[in-house]
Each structure stands twice: as C-alpha cells, then as structure tokens.
Amino acid sequence: MTTGALIGYARTSTLDQKAGLEGQERDLRAAGCDRLFIEQVSSVDVKAREELAEALAFIRTGDTLVVTKLDRLARSVAHLLEILEVLTGKGAALRILNMGIDTSTPTGKLMLTVLGGVAEFExxxxLERQREGIAKAKAAGKYKGRKPTARAKTEDVLRLHREGVGGTEIAKRLKIGRASVYRILSESADDAKDGGGKEAAA
Structure with missing residues (x-):
C-alpha cells in the first residue's frame, strides 16, 4: 500500500446537477483525501479537463489519485491506460472507491486490467449489434439513415421565399447553409418548370 498523500478528483458533465459534484466531494473527503481537484466538463472533451491535468501534475511518488467511480476519470479504456501510465511513471497509484480497486496492490492492478478488457469487449x-441492426434494416428496406437537416426544412425555405425573404436571411433564420437554401429554391423552380411543361403538353 502507498503511504503518500491521497489526491481526490471529481467530475460531472456540463449537463449534470451540482449535487453530483458535492456528493463526490463528500465521498473523497470521507476517504481521507488531502487535496481535491474538481471540475464540471464533458467526458469526451479531454482537452478541457484542466483540473485533471493539474491533479496529474501535482501528484508525487507514493501519492494516490482517488476517484469515486471509473467513469468520473476516464472516457475510454485508452484514456484510462494513458492516465495509469502517467501515475505509474510518477510512482503513484489509482484508487476507485465504488470498485474497491487500488493499483498500489497487485490485486488492484490485475482487477483494473481485467475491467479494461471487459469494457473494450462490451x-x-x-458496435457489432448496431452494424447488424442497420444491415437487417437495409435488407428489409426500412433503413433510411438520417434525414438531412436542410431537406427537412424545404417547406419553411419555400414559405419564407414566397414572403420575400432573401436567401441569406432564410439561411440565418432556419440555421442552415446558404448553399442549401439556394439548392432547395433551384430544385423547386425546376419542379415547377417540369410541372408546367407537362400541363402544357397535356
């Protein structure tokens, strides 16, 4: 077991309530953490995790980084391994409270490696199930993919155009590209010509 300081790290996403941070802070202090690094940032935005970077820089040999749950620390197995590499290089350890894992012990190291493998497997x-589901839907002719945002607003584009609103203003109001607006108007004009030609031919 390590005999250095216990350094706590707490994180919630930008969408979570502040109570989530307070709960983590309470648990980390109860675990005996001498110093806490706390932030509210998305799990996928690794570059924005300034407090995590500060915590890893602050840790010294013999210290332990403590988190309440694994998903508060790492966004992926690869990210977890990067953090462990930094800690190991400094002679520090990682403790995950809700799992009872402490990498300062051989058992803790083994458990974390196994958990990482299971997470990757899952x-x-x-992803395989997702691919199979899409393949089945395509085979049944039911998979249409995402509906293009601009296409979904065709009626709104045409309505605003009829009201005399310019292309740039339409794009701004509907939050789509100007090129999309002009493409919709062009296609609408072509359809009108084709329709008119057919009526004349009839």
Missing part, C-alpha cells in the same frame, strides 16, 4: 459487441 463496446465491440455493442
């Missing part, structure tokens, strides 16, 4: 299974 992700691969999920």
């Amino acid at each position: 992700r691969e299974i999920m």
Whole structure:
C-alpha cells in the first residue's frame, strides 16, 4: 500500500446537477483525501479537463489519485491506460472507491486490467449489434439513415421565399447553409418548370 498523500478528483458533465459534484466531494473527503481537484466538463472533451491535468501534475511518488467511480476519470479504456501510465511513471497509484480497486496492490492492478478488457469487449459487441441492426434494416428496406437537416426544412425555405425573404436571411433564420437554401429554391423552380411543361403538353 502507498503511504503518500491521497489526491481526490471529481467530475460531472456540463449537463449534470451540482449535487453530483458535492456528493463526490463528500465521498473523497470521507476517504481521507488531502487535496481535491474538481471540475464540471464533458467526458469526451479531454482537452478541457484542466483540473485533471493539474491533479496529474501535482501528484508525487507514493501519492494516490482517488476517484469515486471509473467513469468520473476516464472516457475510454485508452484514456484510462494513458492516465495509469502517467501515475505509474510518477510512482503513484489509482484508487476507485465504488470498485474497491487500488493499483498500489497487485490485486488492484490485475482487477483494473481485467475491467479494461471487459469494457473494450462490451463496446465491440455493442458496435457489432448496431452494424447488424442497420444491415437487417437495409435488407428489409426500412433503413433510411438520417434525414438531412436542410431537406427537412424545404417547406419553411419555400414559405419564407414566397414572403420575400432573401436567401441569406432564410439561411440565418432556419440555421442552415446558404448553399442549401439556394439548392432547395433551384430544385423547386425546376419542379415547377417540369410541372408546367407537362400541363402544357397535356
């Protein structure tokens, strides 16, 4: 076991309530953390995690980085391994409270390695199921993919155009590109010509 300082790190996403941070802070202090690094940032925005970077820079040999849950620390297995590499290089350890894992012990190191492998396996299974689901939907002719945002607003584009609103203003109001607006208007004009030609031919 390590005999250095216990350094706590707490994080919630930008969408979570402040109570989530307070709960983590309470648990970390109860675990005996001497110093806390706390932030509210998205799990996928690694570059914005300034407090995590500060915590890793602050830690010294013999210290332990403590988190309440694994998902508060790492966004992926690869990210977890990067953090562990930094800690190991400094002679520090990682403790995950809700899992009872402490990498300063051989058992803790083994458990974390196994958990990382399981997480990667589950992700691969999920992606495979997703691919199979899409393939089945395509085979049944039910998969249409995402509906293009601009296409979905065709009626609004045409309505605003009829009201005399310019292309740039239409794009701004509907939050779509000007090129999309002009493409919709052009296609609408072509359809009108084709329709008019057919009526004349009839």
